[in-house]
Amino acid sequence: MPMFLVYSLSQDIIGESKGLRQAIEGCRKAAKENDPVMFQGEVSTGKLLLAGFLHKESERSHQPLLIVDCIKDEDMIREILAPGFDINQLCPYEGGSIYFREVASLSLEEQNLLYRALERIEKKKFRIFLSSSQNIHLMRLEKAFDPDLYDYVSQWEISIPPLRLRKEDILPLVHHYIRVFNLELRKSIQGLTPQAEEVLLSYRWPGNVEELKQIINRAMHVANESHISQRHLSDNLGISKEDGFGHGVMPLERMEEILLRSALERYGFTLEGKKRAARALNISLATLYNKLKRYNLNP
Structure with missing residues (x-):
């Protein structure tokens, strides 16, 4: 059964x-x-x-x-x-x-x-x-x-x-996960600094709600202050202020790598998984293989 x-x-x-x-x-x-x-x-x-x-x-x-x-x-x-x-x-x-x-x-x-x-x-x-x-x-x-x-x-x-088209949901979700992880981690984080809010509202969230959840989780693991700051978020996202993150953009190569990782984590590294990932990304299988080599994403 x-x-x-x-x-x-x-x-x-x-x-x-x-x-x-x-x-x-x-x-x-x-x-x-x-x-x-x-x-x-x-x-x-x-x-x-x-x-x-x-x-x-x-x-x-x-x-x-x-x-x-x-x-x-x-x-x-x-x-x-x-x-x-x-x-x-x-x-x-x-x-x-x-x-x-x-x-x-x-x-x-x-x-x-x-x-x-x-x-x-x-x-x-x-x-x-x-x-x-x-x-x-x-x-x-x-x-x-x-x-x-x-x-x-x-x-x-x-x-x-997608989350990037419903920005009004970002901060309510963040505060929800802060409450959840405060209980799990036995912390008392009170919220975000204004700069951290700007970072989150500017980001494109290719991984949608699950990515946001993981970013808040990692930020709370390293934050010892009362509020999560831009430093905690930028470090965990791997994007610095100089990359243009604070202005709502990031390098195209970085965005492409994130999307590739997300697709492969979802569909897997088997041949069939790569075919499905290529179709989801609207690229050919040959193009997918070239990009995997470029970003060293093969397991």
């Missing part, structure tokens, strides 16, 4: 931006229906968090929300996509929701098998959630997304903008 990860519904959605509010309102409306929902947005923008919110707002909240990561849970995906998959294994979770993460990472054949599996899973009264950090509409035009699965997931779509 597949060992499903059950999502914890105790996490809060932090932010005040228009884009986030629209996504939350979309979840509230979708919670009243039973159609499949597709969550779209860059890596670490909060798609799973929104899926958890939607599930909690629905009449299924007393049942679990199961998570299947189409990239990391290879054995589980292989079992679910198999023609002989015993759908009765899902009976203990019947009436709940199931979230398939990063469906665009599957091959075309796997996407079609997933579509057929989802039709069977729905018979066990599951609500289907799916997500993609790649634009499935562009992929469909490029014939890189299965047409049957596309029609299935396009019934209800909720998009969440």
Whole structure:
């Protein structure tokens, strides 16, 4: 029987931006229906968090929300996509929701098998959630997304903008993580200096919310003062004031390296992982290999 990860519904959605509010309102409306929902947005923008919110707002909240990561849970995906998959294994979770993460990472054949599996899973009264950090509409035009699965997931779509386009969310998220890490690290950091706020609001956040979380975590490990300063942030980001960081820009090579690292950490260093990373970055596989050599990113 597949060992499903059950999502914890105790996490809060932090932010005040228009884009986030629209996504939350979309979840509230979708919670009243039973159609499949597709969550779209860059890596670490909060798609799973929104899926958890939607599930909690629905009449299924007393049942679990199961998570299947189409990239990391290879054995589980292989079992679910198999023609002989015993759908009765899902009976203990019947009436709940199931979230398939990063469906665009599957091959075309796997996407079609997933579509057929989802039709069977729905018979066990599951609500289907799916997500993609790649634009499935562009992929469909490029014939890189299965047409049957596309029609299935396009019934209800909720998009969440990247953090760089919802700057109003940055400081609320920072203060949330300061409270979290104060408890974990037994510290009493009170906040940010004005210069540190400027740094955070100027940065482009290619890694979105997860990158922000890690930066605050590292800054709090080294900060002994009452407030996190620009020095703590710049040191951890690896970008100095002279690099133009304080003016909201950074060297293009630095940005490119960050994006490459993020894609490879997400998809892996296998050949298939590199193909997926190249597609996510909208470059050829040959170009990806050249850039890996340039930045010495091969493991």
